[in-house]
Amino acid sequence: MRLGQNLCHLTIAAFIAMALWSNAASADPVTPEQITVALPKLEALAQGAVADGAVPGLAIAVVHNDEVVFLKGFGHREAGKPETVDADTVFQIASLSKPVSATVVAALVSDGVVSWNSKIADLDPSFRLADPYPTSELTIRDLFSHRSGLPGTAGDDLEDIGYDRATILHRLRFVPPLSSFRAGYSYSNFGLTEGAVAAARPTGKSWEEVADEKLYRPLGMASTSSRNADFIKHANRAALHVKVDGAWAAKIKRDPDAQAPAGGVSSTARDLAEWVRLLLGDGVYAGKTLIAADALDQTHMPLMTRGKNPVSGGESFYGLGWNIEFGRHGLSWGHAGAFSVGARTLVTIFPKDKLGIVILANAFPTGVPEGLFDSFADLVFEGKVEKDWIEAWDAIYAGMFGPVVETAKARFAAPPSAARPAAPANAYAGHYANDFIGDAVVSRAGDGLMLKVGPAGARSYSLTHYDGDLFLTYPDAETPDRPVGVSFVVGPDGKASAVTIGFLDDNHLGTLPRVGD
Known part of the structure; x- marks a missing residue:
């Protein structure tokens, strides 16, 4: 019965997605002139966000038709210090790591090392879920689409108290499932991490080495790494910021190595622009096919429903390390990233229009990345900004911890x-x-x-x-x-x-x- 319900659920989701996709494909693609007009206004909005104290620093890259048409930093790497953000400032990109890692796995799929349907039991026989049937059937696709049944927080708690990746992944077997296998969506850092680590195992190399070899080096992403040690070597790096008595302060450092595929990438706006070029080129970069289009296309197929975008209202799905949204301006692929200790990031791509934007910020909580993206999309597609999107997104992020804290404080x-x-x-x-x-x-x-x-x-x-x-x-x-x-x-x-x-x-x-x- 559960399997039948699951198939029905996915069939309905796919039907809705395809209908929305067809509707989204009808509009004319944007022109270079529309982008040219929008970019100075995006720059002014970014400058304003920093000047108003919405974030200490930002870096933005925009790619259109395989050309990097905008690349600039704003504000400061660390509040209260003079060093400024530029296009080569290295940021910890948090969960923006997920679509980056999905691209690495797509390269392994393209090379025939694994398939998206490769079973984890074959790749990493020591890995277990709580129940034997899901353990035997679990695939890379299941883990990258967050449909394994693992609760979203599984393993995050162990990371917080200092355990390493191997220990955390081993102990996931003790976590009861939140839903039936493939029947529910639950965003899991360590589930996706296992999917990536397992995909790399046939190469005999670590995940970090595979990411370097398959993506970072071929694209010339010289400042990008999946190792925290590489991040802290950079002099030109952004600090993490949280609010202390109403002001941004660089108080906390974050070592995300345990969940590197899910949240441990560090990169720059310049490097990520090259990654966006690869995606917009369907796996072709600088005239050379680096990843087969069909392997990469799989990452952008809607698999699990996520509901509606909380601010713009667009229908949202999850693919393989990507959000797929059918919103105000048609089909987009995207992913946000956040460290509650001080990072905010975003990538959004309009595939039909060959348009992509990356926004990196060094603070939490803030809705500046989404607010700037929605404003830019309005400028490109409509010629004017519909509303104060930064304010709307700020309210979403500000509400993430406030009620929890106030409830706990009231209780005790x-x-x-x-x-x-x-x-x-x-x-x-x-x-x-x-x-x-x-x-x-x-x-x-x-x-x-x-x-x-x-x-x-x-x-x-x-x-x-x-x-x-x-x-x-x-x-x-x-x-x-x-x-x-x-x-x-x-x-x-x-x-x-x-x-x-x-x-x-x-x-x-x-x-x-x-x-x-």
């Missing part, structure tokens, strides 16, 4: 009037563990407790008593004022038999039994 605003005292510290102190989180150690620290988790206790969190056996901690760098509960179950012997770590419990795997005593 003050202990109950009849708050119960904590047990003695030695009731909680000890060693806890489960298969997914691994080890956790609770120890006395002054008047409170200290929780250590991750490999060799890599992350430490102070625990402050709240009520009874419930303690609070503040684990998130991006939301430092959000309290999260850490609770213990204390048995008749006066010792805690288990601890539940709230910030590691998204997938109900945050309860760790006491071990060893």
Whole structure:
């Protein structure tokens, strides 16, 4: 029954997509003159966004008809410092890495190394999902379209506490599925990462080496890498920024190596413009076929429904590492990227019009990339900007964490009037563990407790008593004022038999039994 429902779901989605595609294909392609008129206005909007403090810095590339027609940086690499952003400033591009990695896999498909339907069980026999049937049938296509059934946050929690890629991918087998196999869309960084790593395995090389060999070097993307060590070597690199007391501040660094295919690429506007040229050329670059068109075309076929664009209302689908949208100006391929610790990026391509734009920003939260893109699209296709798109998108991104933080703060605003005292510290102190989180150690620290988790206790969190056996901690760098509960179950012997770590419990795997005593 589930398989039949899944096929029906995909058939309906494909029918809707094809109908929208046909309608979108009817308009005349844009002319070079339309682009020429729009570009100075895009530049003015970008300058205004930086001048108004919407972001510290930006870099933008526009490609039309295989020509880079706009390439420029705005603002500063780091707020409060004089170094400016230019076309060669290296940004961490976050989830814009996904379509880049899909292009790398398309090159492997083109070369006959794998197919999009290659089974993960054949490529990487050690990988497991929670259930045997999906494990045996799972393909690269499933993982790049986020339809494996893995919950979206699976593995992100382990990355946050310091585990490496191999450990995280191994432990995905302990995560219960969020949906039936191929029946639901759930955006998964580590699911896609496994798809990319598995695709690279037949080459005998690491994912990072394959990305260099198949995409970055052939396109002359000399400043692009899937290694964080390469990013931090660049003097001309953008810092990550978050708001502190209403001002942008470069407070946090982010090493995304564990999920490099999904979020660990660093690049420049200049380099990404060359990648867009390859895409607009259907795999042909500088007159040479680098990737077979049919291998690349697969990435842009709508597979899973995503609903509507939250601001423009366009119908949105997911392909293989790409969003496919049927919006106000026809068919587009795109992807956004964000690190909640300070990065925002976007690529959008209008394939019929041979037009693409890349926008890189060094701050979060901000809707500037989408706002500039929607404004530019209006200018190109309509000759005028329909509304303040930056303001509309800012509201979307500003709302991502605000309600969560306020709810948590309200819940723990003050202990109950009849708050119960904590047990003695030695009731909680000890060693806890489960298969997914691994080890956790609770120890006395002054008047409170200290929780250590991750490999060799890599992350430490102070625990402050709240009520009874419930303690609070503040684990998130991006939301430092959000309290999260850490609770213990204390048995008749006066010792805690288990601890539940709230910030590691998204997938109900945050309860760790006491071990060893």
